[in-house]
Amino acid sequence: xxxxxxxxxxxxxxxxxxxxxxxxxxxxxxxxxxxLGLSEAARQAHIAWDPGALGLARGLMSRLDAVLIHAxxxxxxxxxxxxxxxxxxxxxRSEVYDVPGNIAVSPExxxxxxxxxxxxxxxxxxxxxxxxxxxxxxxxxxxxxxFTPVYFGKARAVEFGVIHDADPALxxxxxxxxxxxxxxxxxxxxxxxxxxxxxxxxRVNATPYGLPNAMLEIRNDLIADAAAQEAMAALLAPVINxxxxxxxxxxxxx
Amino acid sequence: xxxxxxxxxxxxxxxxxxxxxxxxxxxxxxxxxxxLGLSEAARQAHIAWDPGALGLARGLMSRLDAVLIHAxxxxxxxxxxxxxxxxxxxxxRSEVYDVPGNIAVSPExxxxxxxxxxxxxxxxxxxxxxxxxxxxxxxxxxxxxxFTPVYFGKARAVEFGVIHDADPALxxxxxxxxxxxxxxxxxxxxxxxxxxxxxxxxRVNATPYGLPNAMLEIRNDLIADAAAQEAMAALLAPVINxxxxxxxxxxxxx
Numbered sequence: 001x002x003x004x005x006x007x008x009x010x011x012x013x014x015x016x017x018x019x020x021x022x023x024x025x026x027x028x029x030x031x032x033x034x035x036l037g038l039s040e041a042a043r044q045a046h047i048a049w050d051p052g053a054l055g056l057a058r059g060l061m062s063r064l065d066a067v068l069i070h071a072x073x074x075x076x077x078x079x080x081x082x083x084x085x086x087x088x089x090x091x092x093r094s095e096v097y098d099v100p101g102n103i104a105v106s107p108e109x110x111x112x113x114x115x116x117x118x119x120x121x122x123x124x125x126x127x128x129x130x131x132x133x134x135x136x137x138x139x140x141x142x143x144x145x146x147f148t149p150v151y152f153g154k155a156r157a158v159e160f161g162v163i164h165d166a167d168p169a170l171x172x173x174x175x176x177x178x179x180x181x182x183x184x185x186x187x188x189x190x191x192x193x194x195x196x197x198x199x200x201x202x203r204v205n206a207t208p209y210g211l212p213n214a215m216l217e218i219r220n221d222l223i224a225d226a227a228a229q230e231a232m233a234a235l236l237a238p239v240i241n242x243x244x245x246x247x248x249x250x251x252x253x254x
Numbered sequence: 255x256x257x258x259x260x261x262x263x264x265x266x267x268x269x270x271x272x273x274x275x276x277x278x279x280x281x282x283x284x285x286x287x288x289x290l291g292l293s294e295a296a297r298q299a300h301i302a303w304d305p306g307a308l309g310l311a312r313g314l315m316s317r318l319d320a321v322l323i324h325a326x327x328x329x330x331x332x333x334x335x336x337x338x339x340x341x342x343x344x345x346x347r348s349e350v351y352d353v354p355g356n357i358a359v360s361p362e363x364x365x366x367x368x369x370x371x372x373x374x375x376x377x378x379x380x381x382x383x384x385x386x387x388x389x390x391x392x393x394x395x396x397x398x399x400x401f402t403p404v405y406f407g408k409a410r411a412v413e414f415g416v417i418h419d420a421d422p423a424l425x426x427x428x429x430x431x432x433x434x435x436x437x438x439x440x441x442x443x444x445x446x447x448x449x450x451x452x453x454x455x456x457r458v459n460a461t462p463y464g465l466p467n468a469m470l471e472i473r474n475d476l477i478a479d480a481a482a483q484e485a486m487a488a489l490l491a492p493v494i495n496x497x498x499x500x501x502x503x504x505x506x507x508x
Binding site for chain 2 (some may be wrong): 083084085107108110111113114115118119122123126127130131133134135136138200203204207208209
C-alpha cells in the first residue's frame with residue numbers, strides 16, 4: 001500500500017462555525033521525496049511554505065473556537081491548494097528558485113504524490129465540512145496564508161489581502177471590517193486573485209455547497225515569530241467575527 | 255467504528271477518458287436503515303432508484319472502455335447527487351409517496367448517513383477523477399440517470415434529456431449528436447435543469463476542475479429490461495463519442 005500523508009486536524013469538536021484551513025503550514029520534506037535537491041535556505045523560504053501561517057491559524061483557532069486543518073508536508077512536494085493538473089501543484093520553479101526534484105515529474109510520480117498528499121488532505125477537509133453541514137452547523141471556510149514582502153525584487157505595500165472565489169460576500173465583509181477595526185493596509189484580491197488560480201481549496205470545498213468563504217493573506221514580516229503571530233491573531237479574530245456577523249445579517253435581510 | 259457503504263467501481267483500469275457515474279443505481283435498503291417504512295411497490299418505484307440506469311451504464315462502460323462508479327444503496331437512504339443540507343438528500347416525500355423513515359431525521363442521523371453513504375461515494379469518485387487527472391488522462395464526467403414517463407400524473411414527451419452545470423459545452427454537443435444520429439426526442443435541460451439542484455455531482459467533481467461534463471437522463475420506459483438497456487447503450491455510445499470528439503475539436507480550435 002502506498003504511503004498517505006494525512007493532514008493534521010486540531011480542535012475537531014469546536015463549536016464555532018469557522019473552519020480554518022492552512023494548506024501551506026509545513027516545510028517538512030519527508031521520505032520518499034526528501035529535500036527535492038533544495039538548499040537549506042530554499043527549504044526555509046516562502047516558496048516551501050507560508051511562514052507564520054500555522055502559528056496565526058492556531059491563535060485564531062482558540063479565539064474563534066474554530067476547527068483547524070493543516071497540511072503535513074511542504075507545498076513543493078504537493079501544493080494542496082492546486083489541482084493535480086496545474087503546474088503549480090509540483091512546481092519546477094517558484095519565484096527565483098529552481099526545484100530540482102520537480103523538473104521531470106513523470107505521470108506516475110504525479111499520480112503518486114496526488115494519492116499521497118492531495119487526496120488525504122482533500123478527503124479530510126471535505127469530510128470535516130460535510131459532517132458539520134449535515135449536523136446543521138453550517139461551516140464558514142477561511143484559509144490562512146502568508147506572502148513574502150518582496151517578490152521578484154519588488155516590495156509589496158499590502159499587509160492583509162482578502163481573496164474571494166465566486167462569492168465575494170465574506171471577503172468583502174472581512175476587508176471592510178479590517179478597514180474599520182485596524183490600521184493595516186487591507187486590500188481585496190491582493191497581492192493576487194482567483195484569476196491566478198489561488199482559490200482552488202475554496203472552489204472545490206466551499207463554492208459548490210454555497211458555503212461562505214474567504215482566503216486570508218498576511219504579509220509574513222508581520223507574523224515572523226510566535227509573539228507577532230499571537231498579536232495578529234488577537235487583531236484579526238474580531239475582524240473575522242465581524243465579517244461573519246455581517247454576512248449573517250445580509251442573509252437574514254434577503 | 256461506523257459502517258461505511260462503499261460505492262462499486264467497475265473497469266477501473268479503463269483506457270477511455272469517460273468516467274460514468276450512477277448515483278441512483280440501486281434500490282437496496284440495507285441495515286441499519288431497512289425499508290424506511292416503504293411498501294414493496296414504493297421500493298420498486300422510480301423514487302427509490304433510477305430503474306434501468308445501471309444496465310445502461312454497464313452497456314456504455316464496455317462500449318466506451320469507460321470506468322463506472324455506482325452507489326450501493328437507495329437514494330432514499332442518502333441521495334449521492336445531493337449535498338447533506340439539501341432536503342432531497344433524505345426526502346420525507348418524493349413525488350406522490352411519503353417516506354416514513356425520513357419524516358423526522360435528527361441532525362445526528364443526518365450526519366451518520368452522510369458519513370456512511372455520501373462521503374465514501376464522493377471520496378471514491380473524487381479519487382478516481384484525480385488519479386486520472388494527475389496521470390494525464392483528463393476525465394470526461396458523464397452521469398447516467400433515468401426518469402419516470404409519468405410525473406404527478408403528467409406524461410413527459412422528452413425521451414433523452416441532457417443537463418449541464420456551469421459549462422454547457424459537452425451537454426450541447428451530446429444533444430446535437432443525438433439529434434443527428436437518433437430519432438429520439440432529445441432536449442437540453444429537460445425534464446429538469448441545474449436550477450432544480452440536480453447537478454450536484456457535476457458541480458462538486460467536474461466544474462471546479464474544468465472537466466468536461468454532462469448529466470444524461472433517459473426515460474425509463476425505454477430501458478425497462480436488459481435487452482432494451484443494451485440497445486440503448488448501442489445507440490448512445492456513438493452519440494457520446496461524437497459529443498466528446500466535438501468538444502476536443504472546439505478545444506483545439508480555441
